[in-house]
Amino acid sequence: MNPEVLRDVPVLETDPLLDDPATRIVVCCGAGGVGKTTSAAALGLRAAERGRKVVVLTIDPARRLAQSMGLTELDNTPRRVPGIDTARGGELHAMMLDMKRTFDEIVEAHADADRARAILDNPFYQSLSAGFAGTQEYMAMEKLGQLRARDAWDLIIVDTPPSRSALDFLDAPGRLGSFLDGRFIRLLAAPAKAGGRAGLKMFSLGMTGVSMVTGTLGKLLGTGMLRDVQTFVAAMDTLFGGFRTRADATYRLLQAPGTAFLVVAAPERDALREAAYFVERLHADRMPLAGLLLNRVHGSSAGELSAERALAAAETLEEDADGGAPHRLAAGLLTLHAERMRVIARERRMRDRFTALHPEVPVAEVAALPGDVHDLAGLRDIGDLLAAQPPVPQQR
Amino acid sequence: MVTGKGGTGKTTVAAALALALADAGKRTLLVEVEGRQGIAQLFETEALPYEERKIAVAPGGGEVFALAIDAERALLDYLQMFYKLGSAGRALRKIGAIDFATTIAPGVRDVLLTGKACEAVRRRDRAGAFVYDAVVMDAPPTGRITRFLGVNDEVAGLARVGPVHHQAQAVMRVLKSPETAVHLVTLLEEMPVQETLDGVAELRGAGLPVGAAVVNLVRPAVLDAADVTAADGVRAELAEAFATAGLGGARRGGKAQRLVDPLLRQAREHAERVTLEERQRAEIAALDLPTLELPLLWDGVDLAGLYTLAAALRAQDGHAVTGDLGGSSGGPGGGPSGAPDDDGDEREGAGA
Numbered sequence: 160m161n162p163e164v165l166r167d168v169p170v171l172e173t174d175p176l177l178d179d180p181a182t183r184i185v186v187c188c189g190a191g192g193v194g195k196t197t198s199a200a201a202l203g204l205r206a207a208e209r210g211r212k213v214v215v216l217t218i219d220p221a222r223r224l225a226q227s228m229g230l231t232e233l234d235n236t237p238r239r240v241p242g243i244d245t246a247r248g249g250e251l252h253a254m255m256l257d258m259k260r261t262f263d264e265i266v267e268a269h270a271d272a273d274r275a276r277a278i279l280d281n282p283f284y285q286s287l288s289a290g291f292a293g294t295q296e297y298m299a300m301e302k303l304g305q306l307r308a309r310d311a312w313d314l315i316i317v318d319t320p321p322s323r324s325a326l327d328f329l330d331a332p333g334r335l336g337s338f339l340d341g342r343f344i345r346l347l348a349a350p351a352k353a354g355g356r357a358g359l360k361m362f363s364l365g366m367t368g369v370s371m372v373t374g375t376l377g378k379l380l381g382t383g384m385l386r387d388v389q390t391f392v393a394a395m396d397t398l399f400g401g402f403r404t405r406a407d408a409t410y411r412l413l414q415a416p417g418t419a420f421l422v423v424a425a426p427e428r429d430a431l432r433e434a435a436y437f438v439e440r441l442h443a444d445r446m447p448l449a450g451l452l453l454n455r456v457h458g459s460s461a462g463e464l465s466a467e468r469a470l471a472a473a474e475t476l477e478e479d480a481d482g483g484a485p486h487r488l489a490a491g492l493l494t495l496h497a498e499r500m501r502v503i504a505r506e507r508r509m510r511d512r513f514t515a516l517h518p519e520v521p522v523a524e525v526a527a528l529p530g531d532v533h534d535l536a537g538l539r540d541i542g543d544l545l546a547a548q549p550p551v552p553q554q555r
Numbered sequence: 556m557v558t559g560k561g562g563t564g565k566t567t568v569a570a571a572l573a574l575a576l577a578d579a580g581k582r583t584l585l586v587e588v589e590g591r592q593g594i595a596q597l598f599e600t601e602a603l604p605y606e607e608r609k610i611a612v613a614p615g616g617g618e619v620f621a622l623a624i625d626a627e628r629a630l631l632d633y634l635q636m637f638y639k640l641g642s643a644g645r646a647l648r649k650i651g652a653i654d655f656a657t658t659i660a661p662g663v664r665d666v667l668l669t670g671k672a673c674e675a676v677r678r679r680d681r682a683g684a685f686v687y688d689a690v691v692m693d694a695p696p697t698g699r700i701t702r703f704l705g706v707n708d709e710v711a712g713l714a715r716v717g718p719v720h721h722q723a724q725a726v727m728r729v730l731k732s733p734e735t736a737v738h739l740v741t742l743l744e745e746m747p748v749q750e751t752l753d754g755v756a757e758l759r760g761a762g763l764p765v766g767a768a769v770v771n772l773v774r775p776a777v778l779d780a781a782d783v784t785a786a787d788g789v790r791a792e793l794a795e796a797f798a799t800a801g802l803g804g805a806r807r808g809g810k811a812q813r814l815v816d817p818l819l820r821q822a823r824e825h826a827e828r829v830t831l832e833e834r835q836r837a838e839i840a841a842l843d844l845p846t847l848e849l850p851l852l853w854d855g856v857d858l859a860g861l862y863t864l865a866a867a868l869r870a871q872d873g874h875a876v877t878g879d880l881g882g883s884s885g886g887p888g889g890g891p892s893g894a895p896d897d898d899g900d901e902r903e904g905a906g907a
């Protein structure tokens with residue numbers, strides 16, 4: 160552990176970021192379970208109470224948190240959150256992403272009523288919109304684009320899906336886009352058409368090859384399903400080009416100067432490894448990184464008492480049979496303290512490893528609260544902790 | 556099958572379970588399906604190829620094999636088996652058909668993955684004995700598990716005849732039999748427990764055999780709320796106790812006395828967490844499943860840690876590892892708690 164390294168790490172100041180009218184989009188990303196949703200909601204609340212007109216796009220919030228923000232209506236549009244301090248003229252709106260609804264809305268917006276119906280009823284579409292890996296990521300980006308286009312808020316805070324890897328969030332839209340625009344799906348759509356033939360030569364498969372392909376897939380998947388895919392593709396034809404275009408537009412939006420990425424991590428090995436990847440990827444993609452939000456960090460205001468001394472003292476007290484209840488309790492307090500100090504040491508090691516790799520990334524720490532964060536008061540606490548950087552002097 | 560909310564320890568628990576089940580003379584297979592090489596990382600070996608290979612010898616002397624199932628390769632094998640595709644497989648891959656079928660066509664991927672695992676479950680050697688005494692799958696997370704396991708029902712319904720129909724039916728027979736158990740890993744936190752409750756309800760609704768709840772990352776409750784209240788009432792004595800233990804002076808402003816406040820605060824936070832955890836424990840208990848707990852390993856899970864967790868599974872189980880967790884005998888895993896009888900089936904990892 161090298162205190163010099165720690166002192167040199169720039170501090171991530173969130174209040175100036177939230178207050179700056181030029182900041183239009185804040186994206187919270189990181190591995191699953193680290194507190195992305197919680198941080199997004201806490202930042203949104205804080206920005207609103209500091210006077211901005213904010214919308215928070217959450218994905219998969221904990222049930223009680225959703226309830227406390229009034230996110231019980233699943234209508235896929237932002238609702239005003241009651242119970243916040245509006246003295247400075249701010250507003251907080253929040254919504255929970257419904258990926259299927261978002262997909263349906265795209266279809267409805269880009270196809271006439273009959274065609275839209277045909278697509279929405281197609282079993283293949285239903286499976287695609289409910290479950291394809293990447294659909295949620297794509298729809299989150301789509302929704303962000305929509306919210307931005309409405310221009311009804313001056314700050315949009317975006318939570319990201321609990322991807323298996325933080326990077327999925329940047330890659331998935333492209334994957335879905337290229338799948339929908341892809342040649343195989345087109346091949347399926349046009350096997351019988353004369354025009355299809357020329358295209359097929361490209362794949363260096365003869366006509367027999369093609370019928371072999373469709374025949375095999377038909378057997379494997381059921382011909383019914385293959386037919387569904389074919390009608391789906393035919394019906395979606397007009398939308399296809401649109402997917403790529405919109406994915407590209409959102410991608411550019413993320414690179415714009417008004418956007419700030421906050422990489423959220425817990426001080427654990429896996430989460431910080433994901434965070435490091437993410438930092439590198441954002442840099443490579445020229446996306447503006449504001450800093451690392453290190454969440455659920457432990458501290459102690461008795462940091463001068465080491466784990467080893469605390470444990471030794473606890474043992475002394477436990478061995479002394481005549482000490483009675485106070486000795487037992489004192490031993491318990493010391494055992495807990497030793498545990499805490501070990502956690503702190505491990506978390507510090509993890510953090511140091513990250514900062515050694517990325518000394519330029521500003522960091523803000525948020526303490527681990529003993530309970531879950533499930534109401535506005537809890538979110539406000541997180542916001543206060545975020546603003547109070549560097550954290551209360553803990554270790555010496 | 557080991558499922559759970561993302562990040563709760565599915566891969567870790569699945570690996571520990573495969574070790575725990577590999578008693579002397581037994582052989583287990585640990586299967587991974589999400590293409591993430593989590594098993595290789597955990598066992599500190601290079602990436603696993605699409606082939607079964609021995610990765611560990613268990614404390615009991617048994618062998619643990621591992622397999623990272625690759626859906627694309629499984630599809631090609633499958634096409635080869637049923638349709639004698641030959642080099643056409645490569646052409647299929649080239650135009651994106653394989654990619655299509657394994658990533659997007661509803662359920663194909665899941666059919667392939669469960670199919671491959673079931674094949675390993677049923678495989679016998681020349682003498683007619685099962686090749687693996689247990690197959691443990693590091694399965695998809697709770698949110699997707701029911702669909703994942705139920706996909707063959709869907710497929711068997713869609714394809715009414717032919718090899719796919721038969722294969723799907725055979726897989727479903729294994730998955731719904733008492734030979735299978737779906738274990739759910741959880742933490743004592745609100746979101747993972749909620750997912751566990753939802754997951755169990757879904758699995759039961761689909762007629763899939765629920766095994767045990769495995770509570771991971773358990774920290775010992777050193778003091779509870781009553782202790783903290785008691786401690787608060789004897790601050791002076793605490794300062795004296797600290798002083799007795801050599802931590803400084805007990806008088807006001809002395810080193811030992813100054814420890815009382817911060818240490819009490821930490822204890823209060825601890826007690827608050829213990830209370831919350833008890834509430835989550837009660838929720839889990841209401842599921843009426845065999846429940847196992849695995850300790851938080853302070854230094855993270857390395858190879859040694861994995862053996863520690865395996866030992867913890869064995870030590871607690873009574874019958875659970877060999878019965879419920881092994882899922883190879885006894886009543887349907889979805890039944891009420893209380894381990895089923897050890898009926899001495901040859902595929903049981905006989906305890907002791």
Ligand SMILES: Nc1ncnc2c1ncn2[C@@H]1O[C@H](COP(=O)(O)OP(=O)(O)OP(=O)(O)O)[C@@H](O)[C@H]1O
Pocket residue numbers: 323428429559560561562563564565566567568593696771772773849850851852853855856864
């Ligand atoms: N009992 C334990 N003690 C300490 N650390 C643990 C324990 N169990 C799991 N971990 C750690 O928690 C992290 C997540 O575990 P793991 O990868 O097994 O979870 P998972 O459910 O498979 O995650 P994913 O959903 O990403 O596949 C790992 O770093 C692992 O080492």
Ligand SMILES: Nc1ncnc2c1ncn2[C@@H]1O[C@H](COP(=O)(O)OP(=O)(O)O)[C@@H](O)[C@H]1O
Pocket residue numbers: 190191192193194195196197198220221321454455456525526527528529530531532533541744745746
């Ligand atoms: N600083 C914190 N202290 C205590 N609990 C927290 C903190 N941050 C998040 N949590 C809790 O952790 C859980 C996961 O948080 P969540 O924001 O849903 O993570 P993510 O969106 O990254 O998956 C929630 O139950 C939340 O209340």
Ligand SMILES: [Mg+2]
Pocket residue numbers: 195196197218219220318319320321
């Ligand atoms: Mg979330």
Ligand SMILES: [Mg+2]
Pocket residue numbers: 565566567593693
């Ligand atoms: Mg895993």
